Amino acid sequence: xxxxxxxxxxxxxxxxxxxxxxxxxxxxxxxxxxxxxxxxxxxxxxxxxxxxxxxxxxxxxxxxxxxxxxxxxxxxxxxxxxxxxxxxxxx
Amino acid sequence: xxxxxxxxxxxxxxxxxxxxxxxxxxxxxxxxxxxxxxxxxxxxxxxxxxxxxxxxxxxxxxxxxxxxxxxxxxxxxxxxxxxxxxxxxxxxxxxxxxxxxxxxxxxx
Numbered sequence: 001x002x003x004x005x006x007x008x009x010x011x012x013x014x015x016x017x018x019x020x021x022x023x024x025x026x027x028x029x030x031x032x033x034x035x036x037x038x039x040x041x042x043x044x045x046x047x048x049x050x051x052x053x054x055x056x057x058x059x060x061x062x063x064x065x066x067x068x069x070x071x072x073x074x075x076x077x078x079x080x081x082x083x084x085x086x087x088x089x090x091x
Numbered sequence: 092x093x094x095x096x097x098x099x100x101x102x103x104x105x106x107x108x109x110x111x112x113x114x115x116x117x118x119x120x121x122x123x124x125x126x127x128x129x130x131x132x133x134x135x136x137x138x139x140x141x142x143x144x145x146x147x148x149x150x151x152x153x154x155x156x157x158x159x160x161x162x163x164x165x166x167x168x169x170x171x172x173x174x175x176x177x178x179x180x181x182x183x184x185x186x187x188x189x190x191x192x193x194x195x196x197x198x199x
Contacts, residue, residue, distance in 0.1 A: 011111055011114065028126060038138060038169060
């Protein structure tokens, strides 16, 4: 049961990575990376359940924090670094 | 199998289904704002369902408290990040295509 959930998370992570690679604008890429980070948190919690150790959950909590701060920082950087009439560096 | 583990498995399965559906949606929707909708709305609920589904594995220990903390944190930050992303994209000039045209009005 837990293994099947892990496989489903990995599939969803692969789909998010596909959008991060394809995404026409840089915003699509940021969105995909943020989604990927959320799924990483879930995968870490699941690995903790598989291993039967609660220590993994500390790492997952910290990763959720860093993921949010990183997304906001990347967003602010891209927003201020490019002129307004372009889609972004990834366009 | 106890009742708690069956309920946990059902929650876990629902979360997995939502995650995969969100992954398909993020690839199939036509432009950025609809993809944002697919990813942002689904991820929050899927994370809540999966973390709730993991609670019976840990039982009434410190692990469940940590799961609740992760859930609370994701509950606040995931919609916030999506809102900030939509706002940043909009103020940077990314616009939704009008109903008639196929391609987005932003440069592709």
